[in-house]
Amino acid sequence: MLKNISRFEEALHKREQEGTLRTLKSPTEGIDFYSNDYLGLARNREFQDILLKKINDTPQLLxxxxxxxxxxxxxxxxxxxEEFIAKKHKFSSALLFPSGYNANLALFxxxxxxxDTIIADExxxxxxxxxxxxxxxxxxxFRHNDLNDLEKVLQRQKGHCYIAIESLYSMEGDFAPLQEIVKLAKQYNADLLVDEAHAFGVFGNGLIEKYGLESEITATVVTYGKALGTHGAAILCNDIIKSYLINxxxxxxxxxxxxDFQWMSIKTGYEFLEDHQKLSTRLKENVKAFRSQGLESPSSESSPIQAIIIPDxxxxxxLQKSLFEKGFQTYAIHSPTVKEGTERLRICLHSFNTEEEIIRxxxxxxEFI
Structure with a gap:
């Protein structure tokens, strides 16, 4: 018997009292406005059939x-x-990991x-x-997306700095000012590390590629459990950094x-997305339809993640209970996970959502705000 079990029980009881206790729930049916399956590949039968055929042809993949x-x-x-991914993203090397969490753990x-000093967006x-x-x-x-605050932090440092950002933030649903941060990193001789988990697939191969910043970034992480509908992640970097990470x-x-099934599904996912670019177009139309409904949000207009602040x-x-009872799956983020007064409903939009579902x-x- 664990000697200090009472400490764990007290911590869990406190969370239960605060209404913030996490539990695992069985999957339920409903209209998906909470998963990261932005392009619907995790439920796409055509994509599944392609993967199934490859497994049937080469069962040792499993x-x-x-x-x-x-x-x-x-x-x-x-x-x-890895060679395929590096070429796709215009980096000299790529190193694959079982998940985005593992990739970031390794990199940072x-x-x-x-x-050195790691300066991370809050x-x-x-x-x-x-x-x-x-x-x-x-x-x-440094304060979220605050260039002035980032520069002040950089100015105070004597040693070498690494700046850590996401290109699209998963809680706020807003974009980093990538080009401006690249300029600051250059000015202060800092290395820039970028997590593209929520931008990859939704915006082509990510926002690094969109702005042509490959040569300005020390390393970036792309993950495959979101828009690609599979699992895993890659660190994109140069040959020296890849070798250093391996060592x-x-x-x-x-x-x-x-x-090998995981690596095969990733490569196949890239190929499928290239042949089905209409999925990204449809998602953009759904984001536009949501924004046209007039709800206030701190999220960027073109982001598939839309946060609705409900400060209570x-x-x-x-609200979440009412939505669930009406067949809508959403994700509520309570304080203290976020600052008190910034509690929110996190809505993820997908290519497969209908305009009628979005309006409803x-x-x-x-009715609640």
Missing amino acids: SGSTGSRLISGNSNLVIST STLPSRH QIHRSVHDACKMSHAKKLK FASPFIYSTSAQ NQKLKM LTEIIK
Whole structure:
């Protein structure tokens, strides 16, 4: 019996009292406005049939990799997939990981040294914060998307700096001022690390490519469990950084490699998206339809993530409950996960949502605000 079990019980009881206790729920039927399946590939029968045929033709794709990639877990397929991804994104190298969390853990815990400083946007993903705990570098935050605050933090540093941002933020649903941050990074000789998890697929191969910034970025992370409808992630970088990660990144060195099915599904996903660009067009039309309903949001107009601020935990719970009862699946974010007064309903729009569903969703929300 664990000696200090009462401490855990007290912490869980406190969360229960605050209404913030997390639990795992069984999947339910409903209209999806909460998943990251922006382009519907996770439910796309045509895409599934292509993957199924490849499995039928090569059933060993489903076998375990048997070890880390430095021992028995490397394969010709993962090597060729990395080469394919690097070429697609116009980087010299790519290194695949089983998930975006693992990729960020590897990147941010390995590149910065004890004499460096990581300067992260305050809205950066939790995986980056966890990686910083593994790193010996100093970590500082700057106010979300605030260029003046970022510059002030940079000015105060004596050693080398790494700037950590997302190109599209998952909670606010807004874009980073990428081009301006690139200029600041250059000015202060800082390295820029960019997480493109929510932009990849929705905006082609991501916003780095859209603005032609490949040569200005030290490394970027793209993930495949969102718009691509599969699983995994890649760090895009140059050959030296890839070799350095292979040699020094604990999450890469000491983790069993994913099975070849994962790498095959990623490469197939890229090819499928290239042949089905109408999915991205349809998503953009749905985002426009949502924004036309007049709901106030801090999110960018073209973002598939739309946050509706409901500054009251109880009111937010009532809204989510009402939506659920009417068949709509949404995600409520309560304080203290976000600052008190900024509680929100996080709405994810998809290519498969209909205009009628979007209008009905907004009508219900308007009844509560």
